[in-house]
Amino acid sequence: MISAFENAKKQIDAVALLLKTEYQDKLIFEKAIKSLKTHQKIIKKKILIRMDNGKTKVFQAYRSQHNDARGPFKGGIRFHPKVSEDEVKALSTWMTIKCAVVGIPYGGGKGGIIVDPKKLSDSELENLCKKYGEFLTPHIGPWRDVPAPDVNTGEREMAWMLEAYEKKTGFHSPATFTGKPLELGGSLGRTEATGQGGFYILQNYIQHTRSVPARTAIAIQGFGNVGYWFSKLASNSGYKIVAVSDSSGAIYDRKGIDVEKVAGYKERLGSFEKVSTEKKMNFITNEELLSLDVDILVPAALENAITVDNAKIIRAKAILEMANGPTTPEGEEILLKRNVDILPDVLCNAGGVTVSYFEWVQNLHGYSWTKKKVNEELKEIMNKAFGEILAVVKVKKISFREAAYALSLKRIIDAMILRGRV
């Protein structure tokens, strides 16, 4: 099995070779790189909850705190049967890197529980969230670690965890969690933030390649929060969305899909497989989606979607990574040799954590911004990050990921040096 954390470490090592020359004290630099390949803290616990049938069930829970040299740990909480210690370690490492890529004042964290939340009733899920919130309480807080939603968690779960945290500490502290419901201090624009941020990167990239939306065919793997919003925003701006998929497979139409319509069908019928049968739409497998002759392929599901085994079949000219870690280093090597641009996750999906940062700022000030302000600020941050990365790509003739990592690791290492940590 591919270890996501091994991949994260390989990515750091590859960029360390590029960055080395920028540091006179090689020993300090090597210490910093070594430290970035470990974690400051991993906490784990087996959480017991009483199920509706009166029996108790045990769930393994984690929180990984990778590096907080640039600010409090920040990162989502994932509920999925495939959550593992390796996965939260990788995801928290990428969070440290991502926050530095877009220049927001956080380090990286990530949490998760091995669970299929669809198999729990609402009351069982609430119970699990509150127990997890209690478990996290001593380790989190606005200036320590600020969790947020990730796969299979959302504002409802954040509200339950916040309640457990505030009950245990005895005071209100909305800035401890982001991605909360609006009524509890959530931010306007948070739900669509990750897709919105990715969309701004798409616009920048299209400008850079001198393409036009109407002639840009896009295939999107994954149609959850991120995939849906990205497709909707791109489609509204005239891009041609030719395929969208979920875990059952993909709906494909080379003339372009009506995203809103298909989203409505999926909402009603549950899966794209059912949508295709019921609505007589063209259905292909996720493997076939990867091999479509499109301009841009957008992995927006889970990690390790593009590997050494399937990179050869990819025909897209560019990959815009919306999921975390969707391309393995070996898969990437094959694609880079064919001059496929890979716009990295740490840039493309940073819109979520950026609006989380805005939510935290609003909570700390007891203030709420308009959606217009949120989106304007987000656009500015995403445009700036793309511009900085593109400049490095052009000057150093390296890939987008290498450029993003080089900029980011430099910011983190400089913060570690300033603190005298290495």
Ligand code: NAD
């Ligand atoms: P989600 O749970 O809402 O959606 C995941 C989607 O992926 C679903 O449509 C699911 O059917 C699909 N999927 C699962 N396995 C698949 C497979 N094998 N093939 C094709 N599709 C598959 O999750 P999300 O919030 O949209 O997150 C998606 C990715 O984006 C994750 O990697 C997550 O870490 C990353 N991300 C999310 C956010 C956020 O704000 N939600 C922020 C940054 C990064």
